[in-house]
Amino acid sequence: MEERFEYYMPTRIVSGSGCVQKNASLFRVYGERALIVTGKSSAKNGALSDVEGVLRGNGQSYRVYDRIPNNPTVESVTEGARIARECGADFVVAIGGGSPMDAAKAIAMLARQDAKEGLFAHAIGEDVLPMLHIPTTAGTGSEVTQYAIITNDEKQTKTSIAAKSLFPQVAFLDGEYMKELPQDIAVNTALDAMSHAIEGMLSVRAGVFTDALARESLRLLLGERKALSEGTYTAESRQNLLHGSTLAGMVIANTGTTAVHGMGYSLTYFHQVPHGRANGLLLPAFLRICAKQIPQRIEEIYAAIGMGEEAFSAFVDALLGRRETYQDSLLRAYAEKASLNKNIKNCMVYFSEEDLYAVLKASLSK
Amino acid sequence: MEERFEYYMPTRIVSGSGCVQKNASLFRVYGERALIVTGKSSAKNGALSDVEGVLRGNGQSYRVYDRIPNNPTVESVTEGARIARECGADFVVAIGGGSPMDAAKAIAMLARQDAKEGLFAHAIGEDVLPMLHIPTTAGTGSEVTQYAIITNDEKQTKTSIAAKSLFPQVAFLDGEYMKELPQDIAVNTALDAMSHAIEGMLSVRAGVFTDALARESLRLLLGERKALSEGTYTAESRQNLLHGSTLAGMVIANTGTTAVHGMGYSLTYFHQVPHGRANGLLLPAFLRICAKQIPQRIEEIYAAIGMGEEAFSAFVDALLGRRETYQDSLLRAYAEKASLNKNIKNCMVYFSEEDLYAVLKASLSK
Numbered sequence: 001m002e003e004r005f006e007y008y009m010p011t012r013i014v015s016g017s018g019c020v021q022k023n024a025s026l027f028r029v030y031g032e033r034a035l036i037v038t039g040k041s042s043a044k045n046g047a048l049s050d051v052e053g054v055l056r057g058n059g060q061s062y063r064v065y066d067r068i069p070n071n072p073t074v075e076s077v078t079e080g081a082r083i084a085r086e087c088g089a090d091f092v093v094a095i096g097g098g099s100p101m102d103a104a105k106a107i108a109m110l111a112r113q114d115a116k117e118g119l120f121a122h123a124i125g126e127d128v129l130p131m132l133h134i135p136t137t138a139g140t141g142s143e144v145t146q147y148a149i150i151t152n153d154e155k156q157t158k159t160s161i162a163a164k165s166l167f168p169q170v171a172f173l174d175g176e177y178m179k180e181l182p183q184d185i186a187v188n189t190a191l192d193a194m195s196h197a198i199e200g201m202l203s204v205r206a207g208v209f210t211d212a213l214a215r216e217s218l219r220l221l222l223g224e225r226k227a228l229s230e231g232t233y234t235a236e237s238r239q240n241l242l243h244g245s246t247l248a249g250m251v252i253a254n255t256g257t258t259a260v261h262g263m264g265y266s267l268t269y270f271h272q273v274p275h276g277r278a279n280g281l282l283l284p285a286f287l288r289i290c291a292k293q294i295p296q297r298i299e300e301i302y303a304a305i306g307m308g309e310e311a312f313s314a315f316v317d318a319l320l321g322r323r324e325t326y327q328d329s330l331l332r333a334y335a336e337k338a339s340l341n342k343n344i345k346n347c348m349v350y351f352s353e354e355d356l357y358a359v360l361k362a363s364l365s366k
Numbered sequence: 367m368e369e370r371f372e373y374y375m376p377t378r379i380v381s382g383s384g385c386v387q388k389n390a391s392l393f394r395v396y397g398e399r400a401l402i403v404t405g406k407s408s409a410k411n412g413a414l415s416d417v418e419g420v421l422r423g424n425g426q427s428y429r430v431y432d433r434i435p436n437n438p439t440v441e442s443v444t445e446g447a448r449i450a451r452e453c454g455a456d457f458v459v460a461i462g463g464g465s466p467m468d469a470a471k472a473i474a475m476l477a478r479q480d481a482k483e484g485l486f487a488h489a490i491g492e493d494v495l496p497m498l499h500i501p502t503t504a505g506t507g508s509e510v511t512q513y514a515i516i517t518n519d520e521k522q523t524k525t526s527i528a529a530k531s532l533f534p535q536v537a538f539l540d541g542e543y544m545k546e547l548p549q550d551i552a553v554n555t556a557l558d559a560m561s562h563a564i565e566g567m568l569s570v571r572a573g574v575f576t577d578a579l580a581r582e583s584l585r586l587l588l589g590e591r592k593a594l595s596e597g598t599y600t601a602e603s604r605q606n607l608l609h610g611s612t613l614a615g616m617v618i619a620n621t622g623t624t625a626v627h628g629m630g631y632s633l634t635y636f637h638q639v640p641h642g643r644a645n646g647l648l649l650p651a652f653l654r655i656c657a658k659q660i661p662q663r664i665e666e667i668y669a670a671i672g673m674g675e676e677a678f679s680a681f682v683d684a685l686l687g688r689r690e691t692y693q694d695s696l697l698r699a700y701a702e703k704a705s706l707n708k709n710i711k712n713c714m715v716y717f718s719e720e721d722l723y724a725v726l727k728a729s730l731s732k
Binding site: 011014015211243 | 574
């Protein structure tokens with residue numbers, strides 16, 4: 001691990017059952033009019049009506065934009081920004097999983113900045129609408145990061161935009177909003193969060209601060225392995241998963257992700273494999289290759305996981321069920337694509353195109 | 367531990383040997399003219415000349431205000447603010463231990479706000495000069511908190527002022543600046559940091575996030591117990607102590623402190639006992655009383671410390687050497703004074719005036 005590191009995470013976190021309603025004053029300071037950004041299904045877990053109630057109680061007006069697709073597109077965030085300008089939104093409230101939360105960041109930015117050179121080429125400035133994020137899944141950590149992952153059709157992948165100004169002002173963590181979460185989404189998002197914590201510990205930017213957060217994240221997430229395996233969640237286990245996911249978000253806000261995410265984007269872009277599942281499919285084989293080069297560090301990670309390599313691999317396998325498989329030629333192509341991703345350089349272990357192919361082959365070959 | 371919690375710490379942290387010189391650009395963004403706030407001795411460890419070199423290299427001008435006494439007074443921060451206005455400072459650079467770093471916060475605020483109602487009665491607003499903090503001791507954690515502790519002669523104690531706007535913008539963590547630190551200061555400041563981590567775990571505002579930081583803090587600080595006991599430090603041990611202290615600062619930024627600090631202020635105000643030493647004197651007896659009421663939580667704390675009650679108590683005793691002792695009537699008076707401190711309510715265990723007296727008596731009786 002590098003001795004030098006940087007750490008920055010300016011989002012205010014408010015956690016606990018009912019925290020949105022109990023902190024209505026935190027909404028009041030950001031202006032008169034809100035744009036609520038959410039997905040079609042995110043609206044149904046109680047979070048939207050809680051936010052609407054708070055805004056009405058505060059005498060604030062709002063408009064709901066709920067046309068964010070899974071894996072948000074440039075079109076959807078451009079439309080969202082147009083609506084934000086049209087209704088004169090002073091701030092944005094994001095409700096949902098990674099897609100609405102990431103889309104809300106791009107919308108909050110595009111509402112104030114003309115990205116004439118295109119979203120991905122635009123140098124993001126400071127002027128962004130204030131954002132309040134309410135995760136309703138425990139996976140992305142977007143509520144505490146400066147990243148927004150948007151589908152990039154030109155490059156046929158998902159591309160991350162990043163800027164200090166994209167950190168939300170406030171993140172509300174209430175596990176109650178995960179009560180109706182389908183089991184497949186609960187599992188996929190938990191795998192995403194585990195991947196964040198683990199990749200963060202393998203980043204060249206890892207430091208003692210992010211390590212402490214990553215270990216706590218893994219302790220909380222893996223502490224719920226029975227709940228995840230059986231699909232039985234209590235209020236406490238939901239809150240633990242959510243805290244684990246947010247902690248992992250605080251980690252990657254400072255460390256970035258590595259090759260797992262780099263490879264996973266192709267599975268999501270070309271085969272609609274859910275993002276967290278894509279990471280879960282690749283993680284065990286990725287760790288096995290890392291273990292050959294940095295065995296001590298990988299041991300530290302398994303110590304944080306609280307399971308050995310085999311047990312963890314079996315646990316992930318059981319969560320995933322039947323694996324997707326792809327033609328060898330596709331796996332070759334995805335390895336090449338991943339080798340061009342900037343997060344490859346971010347890992348303590350250098351993954352050549354051949355190494356990436358080895359991970360993809362071990363994980364997904366027919 | 368409360369299920370609900372809040373977490374906020376917006377300071378950017380930059381860590382590692384040479385981090386001031388390697389991050390000259392972080393100074394450039396805050397304006398043309400700096401006021402450097404430091405103590406007489408803090409100037410001699412290399413930090414001041416590094417900062418001067420960076421500012422000159424950036425083409426920025428600066429003035430040095432080095433008349434901050436130990437336990438800064440209202441007069442010293444008022445004078446500092448007058449100088450900041452006089453030289454048109456755009457930002458403040460604080461170099462030193464808790465006294466210069468806390469004073470710099472009050473100066474940065476008073477340079478922009480008229481506190482006509484008095485420093486301690488003033489409602490601190492948002493308009494504060496940007497601050498860059500460089501700790502040269504590993505104890506206070508002031509570089510990552512919103513607190514400034516200033517001597518309050520009217521109330522004959524030390525009083526904390528606090529506001530979101532008092533978080534420094536950047537904290538530079540370079541253990542090299544602790545190279546010339548006298549052993550008594552190294553020990554006293556380490557005891558302060560331990561006290562922050564431990565009191566943070568006993569705060570009613572403790573949560574999983576602060577717990578993770580507190581545990582890592584105690585792991586790092588107590589991992590250097592041999593260095594602390596023997597007064598032999600390596601570059602690595604200095605950096606570990608500094609990281610431990612900053613992590614503990616991140617904890618108390620969110621949890622506040624408890625009765626240990628409340629009682630310690632009297633020892634410092636009336637008997638010039640160094641702040642960290644005052645906490646160290648009281649900590650073991652405080653923990654013994656807490657253990658009667660919340661044994662499980664205290665066990666978690668000793669697990670994080672990595673020693674049992676007796677071993678930790680003996681370790682602290684050895685660090686402290688001969689204890690100060692006071693007349694019973696004084697201890698009674700300090701118990702009464704501490705019982706009025708607002709941080710008494712902040713503890714998981716309620717300490718009545720009688721309990722406070724019991725701690726003081728066990729720690730300091732003739």
